[in-house]
Amino acid sequence: MLTQMNEVKNILSKLFWTSLIGGMIGTIDFIFGQGLLYLSSFREQHILWLLPWLPLAGLVIIWLGKTFSQEVTKGMGLIFEVGHRERKSISLLLIPFSIVSTWLTHLFGGSAGREGVAVQLGGTIGQFVSRIRQKEGETSYWLVIGMAAGFAGLFQTPIAATFFALEVLYVGKLIYEVLPYALLASFISAKVTHFLGLEKFVAPIHSLPKWNSSLFLKLCLAGLLFGIIGWLFSNLLLKAKQWAKVTFPNPTKRILIMGAGTALLLASLYYGRYSGLGTHLISESFNHGTIYSTDWLLKLLLTILTLAAGFQGGEVTPLFSIGASFGFLLGTWLGLPTPFLAALGYSSVFAAATNTYLGPLFIGVEVFGPGILPYLLLTLTVSFAINKNQSIYTGQKINTFYS
16 A cells, blocks of 8 residues: 555656646747747848858857856767766756857858757756656656657647657667656647747648559658658768868867858858758748759758857758758659658658657658658658668667667
8 A cells, every 4th residue: 555655656746747847848948949930030131141150159159168068068969978877967057058059050040950959958957857856767767758848849749759759869769658758748848838829830731642553652762762861961960070070170160160161151052041940941842932953952061061060959950941842852753742742751851860760750740630641651661761770869879679
């Protein structure tokens, strides 16, 4: 009886902290996300005035890293180290550093994402809760709950966020014990940001082709190409970061010189078309807008340059825009509805680049509707299968069937 009472108390305690985490992270996600939208809108109106200052914004980011704590510049690396029990704690200073440095990157025209901040702030708060509870072996548990809530609050896709957080630390291994609590935190976080007014991207796909042998082969080809692009992004990002560190060992010189070159390219290529998240490319892809044949490639390369230089943000939203814009083009080449192929590319390139499967699968369903599921299962499986376990997250650990 006493054991059962203790178990009930433990569950109620977990539910309390999970709800608190969801509410806190949702509120911070809203502040970050709404601020980013405002700064992005301001940048779009003054892009050619702001881009020249990108290298100086980089210097401020370097200064912030030295002022707060040099370890915060590791960003997602800290999350993986704690998740793999290679580090005991994450400094709460990671939250203001990641938010402010990402705001600066976007304000002055860098090409980057935003999920890095959401996952980092979520993981940091989750890990902080584990320190408050002081129960042995719970650090990774609360880290995953926080990561899920962070992703969910920003994208308002709680199911995808939960499974992404569950599988990204250890590919091929899911900790089902944390699943209900991660789901609860994710739904609360998503509801909080929605209630506060943060916009959510949805694009229901209504025009779905009928299955036949020709469609099957076309989707296999699409999955293959999406997988190659995802692999290319993760591989080039790793090599670019390594090259940048060898060529410019001093982080200050690196971000100043590479920032200047990146700003020049961003300004000269369609006047900042590839600055920021790339959400306009996503919008064009799903609204029969103007997509150039080189959009996906230039967004890929300029995002890699921005991140290799040392600017902050993330990779996921640029991956969405790369996948969607390439999918749009592929639709015209294969004679399939362009929004349909854009939706498949949106999720499949994300899967290949992050070496995750369930998160991208569910984000496709939550954003594009359940009708996309059977088609997405095919392209996503192919793209995931050919990525050779490459990932934008170098701290990710692989668990195979034989390990």
